[in-house]
Amino acid sequence: VSCAKNEAGNGLQHPNLILTAQGVSLMRSSLGKVPLFDQSVEEAKQAVQSEMELGIEVPIPKDLAGGYTHERHKANYFAMQKAGVLFQITGEEKYAIYIRDMLLAYAEMWPTIGKHPAERSYARGKLFWQCLNDANWLVYTSQAYDCIYDWLDEETRIKLNKELFRPYAEYVSVENPQFFNRIHNHSTWGNAAVGMIGLVMNDEELVDWALYGLDLEVPGDFVKDNDGGAIQLEGQKEAGFLAQIDHSFSPDGYYTEGPYYQRYAMYPFLIFAQALANKKPELGILNYRNGLLTKAVYALINQTNAQGEFFPINDAQKGMSLASRELVNAVSMAYHYGGQDAGLLSIIKSQGRVPLNDSGLDAAKGVADQEVVKFPYKSIELRDGADGTEGAIGILRSKSLTLVMKYAKHGMGHGHFDRLGFLLYDEKGEVIQDYGSARWVNIEHKDGGGYLKENHSWAKETIAHNTLVVNKDSHFDGKVDEAEKSSGVPYFFSATPSVHVVSAKEPKAYKDVELQRTMAVVDIAELEHPLVIDLFSAQAPVGTRFDLPLYYKGEFMASNQQFSANNNLAPMGEESGYQHLWAESQAKLKNDLLQITWFNNQRFYTATSVIEDGDEAILTRIGANDPNFNLRRDPGLIHRRKSGNTLFASVYEIHGSYDYATERPLNLFSSISHLTVLHQSADYAAIELTLESGATYQFTFSLNDDSKASNHSISTSKGKIEWSGVYQFIKTEK
Amino acid sequence: VSCAKNEAGNGLQHPNLILTAQGVSLMRSSLGKVPLFDQSVEEAKQAVQSEMELGIEVPIPKDLAGGYTHERHKANYFAMQKAGVLFQITGEEKYAIYIRDMLLAYAEMWPTIGKHPAERSYARGKLFWQCLNDANWLVYTSQAYDCIYDWLDEETRIKLNKELFRPYAEYVSVENPQFFNRIHNHSTWGNAAVGMIGLVMNDEELVDWALYGLDLEVPGDFVKDNDGGAIQLEGQKEAGFLAQIDHSFSPDGYYTEGPYYQRYAMYPFLIFAQALANKKPELGILNYRNGLLTKAVYALINQTNAQGEFFPINDAQKGMSLASRELVNAVSMAYHYGGQDAGLLSIIKSQGRVPLNDSGLDAAKGVADQEVVKFPYKSIELRDGADGTEGAIGILRSKSLTLVMKYAKHGMGHGHFDRLGFLLYDEKGEVIQDYGSARWVNIEHKDGGGYLKENHSWAKETIAHNTLVVNKDSHFDGKVDEAEKSSGVPYFFSATPSVHVVSAKEPKAYKDVELQRTMAVVDIAELEHPLVIDLFSAQAPVGTRFDLPLYYKGEFMASNQQFSANNNLAPMGEESGYQHLWAESQAKLKNDLLQITWFNNQRFYTATSVIEDGDEAILTRIGANDPNFNLRRDPGLIHRRKSGNTLFASVYEIHGSYDYATERPLNLFSSISHLTVLHQSADYAAIELTLESGATYQFTFSLNDDSKASNHSISTSKGKIEWSGVYQFIKTEK
Ligand SMILES: [Ca+2]
Ligand SMILES: [Ca+2]
Ligand SMILES: [Ca+2]
Ligand SMILES: [Mg+2]
Ligand SMILES: [Mg+2]
Ligand SMILES: [Mg+2]
Ligand SMILES: [Mg+2]
Structure with missing residues (x-):
């Protein structure tokens, strides 16, 4: 069994997108020694095995999300991505054959299908009802393709490049600029998809589109997306991946759509960034805006409850959490590229799996070798707006x-x-x-x-x-x-x-x-x-x-x-x-x-x-x-x-x-006996709180002067209250 | 430090109610060797310690359940019972002193209080709003009293017997026959309470009342309890503990009020039975009705869901479960007296604690020494009615x-x-x-x-x-x-x-x-x-x-x-x-x-x-x-x-x-494509069921002839169907 027959003429040996030759060699030598990584390899093997047993299923697109054709194409790209990694780690050719055959089936179908029959999206895909999902497919499939690129014979490679991947990349970009050229999580996926396949095929034009956007006007009939979001932001001059980083995140790593969508968006941000770090180190993508992508991972972690579930602000389905595959990738990457912060290990441990790449191996080693301390959650304000000045x-x-x-x-x-x-x-x-x-x-x-x-x-x-x-x-x-x-x-x-x-x-x-x-x-x-x-x-x-x-x-x-x-x-x-x-x-x-x-x-x-x-x-x-x-x-x-x-x-x-089981209630009544507004005005709010025990507390707050040095005085039913700084919280009785 | 100064004139040495001299000696020699038992001792020590730190609090009764005086008296009896056991196990006199001082405080208060001020019960207690809770107090306190009986000086013992316990026992029996002489879980507590204190004091009259009921008419103005239950069952001729066993349980151990109340009732049944087994072995209480009390524990276990929660039939608060203290006592007792059934150990293990008595020690040893297999839940019919013929x-x-x-x-x-x-x-x-x-x-x-x-x-x-x-x-x-x-x-x-x-x-x-x-x-x-x-x-x-x-x-x-x-x-x-x-x-x-x-x-x-x-x-x-x-x-x-x-x-x-976290639904639609009634009549019901796969099943049932040997034939839209026995379930297509 052999892998990596390097016939490429591009001077770099594949895999070099997410996996690297050096990383693969380390993974191979670590097998059996790093439990969390081994376990993740084992899970991937089982998942791919059961997909391979189903055979190659590439149905004509028809269904919406949840329906058969949608879920099938989705399962295919997850399986291909995993199979690619397993091919590299194990060298077993069955994985490469599975990917090749699947891709050839897609290449055969691609020219025969038009837009997806469902008409509800502002940017209809071909495999899926919306371009967004087509872009998802390409982000994952690019990784699989990279893993078998050198193993493929040249004829197949040329065929796939020309008949499947380049047209596919064009479809989600130049043929759908209202999708590709936005500042929006949809477009981040589009940018990453086109950029990653461009990096695999060494197609610099695609990589340029991905990084800097298309030099194209969005047709005037596309004004809003299905959610009422504007296609073109007011004054938007740029597009592409770098513009997404500039505009999507605040300097604190907060994402204006909120953590649910940030979680979704993080995967293309981070996976494309990893690819760029590997293939275009001169771009310094991981240091871009002071390491913003890593900060964004921390911002996400900070926006979770005790169960690791994201705060459901804005449109968000409750229950989405640090357990998601996007965060499995993100947290390990933040650990690996962000200085091996031991605080992240408790999260990685509770995720119970790692991505099968350099980050994942490093994270799994951290969990195995280091003391796992709880992530130090603390009070924090996350600013919004590209420059941090918008709320x-x-x-x-x-x-x-x-x-x-x-x-x-x-x-x-x-x-x-x-x-x-x-x-x-x-x-x-x-x-x-x-x-x-x-x-x-x-x-x-x-x-x-x-x-x-x-x-x-x-x-x-x-x-x-x-x-x-x-x-x-x-x-x-x-x-x-x-x-x-x-x-x-x-x-x-x-x-x-x-x-x-x-x-x-x-x-x-x-x-x-x-x-x-x-x-x-x-x-x-x-x-x-x-x-x-x-x-x-x-x-x-x-x-x-x-x-x-x-x-x-x-x-x-x-x-x-x-x-x-x-x-x-x-x-x-x-x-x-x-x-x-x-x-x-x-x-x-x-x-x-x-x-x-x-x-x-x-x-x-x-x-x-x-x-x-x-x-x-x-x-x-x-x-x-x-x-x-x-x-x-x-x-x-x-x-x-x-x-x-x-x-x-x-x-x-x-x-x-x-x-x-005991039917015993404890402390079932409130402890508050009085709550009084001592003062309310345009400039101050002040309350007094008395407990059943008789203990009394005052909280006074200056509404318009936020200087730490200012002295304040208000008159209340309890007499004059004075304090300095924005607020005072004190116990006044017992 | 000494315990068990035997000054009693009754020929038997205390403790001999729930604990026995032999059992105590085994517990002492087992300390440090049986983890679940040690842990339960430790928990009891902590619970009693924090109660002892509060000091002796015996407030004048005033509140309903949940209120201060109710919860205080309840905490007192739990603490005394535990303290009694700890006195025996550790020999530390502080526990005995705590119980003695508490009892003297109750003895002082008892003659000064009348009925509880709340008037909502058909049988008002003195310490609590209903006699039921007063009986609870006595069931637990008898155990504590037994543990210090020989340690007390004679004067104190005579004082407590005469001024607290005998009047207390009379109050919940002869002074409230509408409470004591029923066939009902309330009365089981009453019977056990009076019987147990009678056993401790060697007061045969009380024990007789407990076992056989009072030879007293219930006054005609007591007809129903607060829940609308009849005080006197139609044709009821007997009362007392043995009659409770006869009438409360079916031969399968089912309790007509359902598992929630059975759980509550089991504690007095089992604890009094243990006491009778120790002090009146000639009664053969644990073999009574073919070991019915042990069967009743199995009936309870069978009436739980996967979380160990009782089926909430009849009046039942959901969530009550095998974790309750009553079941902690019951399951260990069923293990110890019922032949050390290893199937019970999984339940004892998940309870995480054992009672501090012979049963508990035996159960804890079982968990430590044996392979713990899951309780073999299976389909079972539990008959109702004293002779099993009422549903x-x-x-x-x-x-x-x-x-x-x-x-x-x-x-x-x-x-x-x-x-x-x-x-x-x-x-x-x-x-x-x-x-x-x-x-x-x-x-x-x-x-x-x-x-x-x-x-x-x-x-x-x-x-x-x-x-x-x-x-x-x-x-x-x-x-x-x-x-x-x-x-x-x-x-x-x-x-x-x-x-x-x-x-x-x-x-x-x-x-x-x-x-x-x-x-x-x-x-x-x-x-x-x-x-x-x-x-x-x-x-x-x-x-x-x-x-x-x-x-x-x-x-x-x-x-x-x-x-x-x-x-x-x-x-x-x-x-x-x-x-x-x-x-x-x-x-x-x-x-x-x-x-x-x-x-x-x-x-x-x-x-x-x-x-x-x-x-x-x-x-x-x-x-x-x-x-x-x-x-x-x-x-x-x-x-x-x-x-x-x-x-x-x-x-x-x-x-x-x-x-x-994956947002992936699987198999979210029904698999049923058709459901048809093939036949309905006074004698038969028959349906046909077709799955999306095309597979078809028939279920035919004889409604009035339950002979296994009978042959049946019905005409349906699908032609004649014939089978023998009560039902047939067959696959007819694919
Ligand atoms: Ca309006
Ligand atoms: Ca409006
Ligand atoms: Ca009615
Ligand atoms: Mg949207
Ligand atoms: Mg909202
Ligand atoms: Mg009732
Ligand atoms: Mg009901």
């Missing part, structure tokens, strides 16, 4: 609690109207949830697995988020174009061991309304878990109607208020998402506080909010106007107020436990 | 699937109107759920942790169950007394490796209506999981309205029928549970089949039912008329038919998978 997301972590507040850019076509919205997790999962997207990805029952219409009518709307809705309308009137013109405005971010604070402003979401939300996670000796303080201030005309929703996760237990339930349910409105909400029960709020306690994951949770005269509360349920049961029947609480300038002041507690 | 529950197990059908007695005050209802599990959890009880046990937010009014108005009603509702009313018109007069009628139960069948009749739940349900779990080569066949036949007058609900667990994915959703929701009725259901959507059924697919736990499930002309389907949601949010918002499907004699024929499939 951010703030992540507060204290003990087992994670809070995320979003005041970033809109997030393009996949953005949600969720400025100043927040999500809260404990180590068991969601406490206050974002709905995520209304979509069951790839599940054919649900409109072919694509975005459901409720994604627009519900999931993106402001009322679907834990943020303030003004006059029953979504931010920016629900218009992406308007939302894209500005971002949230970071105001303050700080983390000490016991007090973590984020504050941001949103001046443009509503006309004549200034919003600012300040959230603090404070560690209080008397409480089991850190406490969340939420101060949402609005400067608005008198008579403004505010709805502040709270999508708590779990079963409603009790409230201190008298709710009156509805015996007939009607949708709460006709638009802006209200049409999807049932009002199950409501209360005209009495006394000083609104308090509700819920139960989830064998724990209790309580939200306590200060009431103003005339406030109402509504207990809601998602599911109205949902004929196909596309939405989860999740509960919510809306705090409603009619007012001018105002402050919504709340605290959220995690407390107690319940065990089904 | 049964049928449990079908095939691979990872578990089906339970209930055709037992009503279950007394905690019974549900659920004749012929079923539950379905796979290894991940619930597939078709029973609601369980409407109660949050001990959670004070929810009406003090007791039964909620929705337990009566919803959870017990027939429409809350997966069984046939006739003319919108519950079985027996929702009347416990009527339901108690008869049981379901077992017709056929059979299990081969690939076909498991249960069939039962219910002739009395509705006037002029005969119901029979036949369920089969069949292993079909073409399918991933066993398939469930459900044939529900009814002989009823023309014009009868049938509703057959299916409480599927998960998210609705799709249906082959056109449902039309309601934009306003109204309760589906005014009584019998319908008042708690919203109709979210409905369909007039077209064509041959009703099919719905749902998704849960990363799997797909499909129910396929044969349609008759005029059938309707309603997609429901629990939650109407639920002002305090006491009910879960769970979905259901109601198949509605107006007809005379009829057959509801369905199959339930478990199929495919979905992974959030």
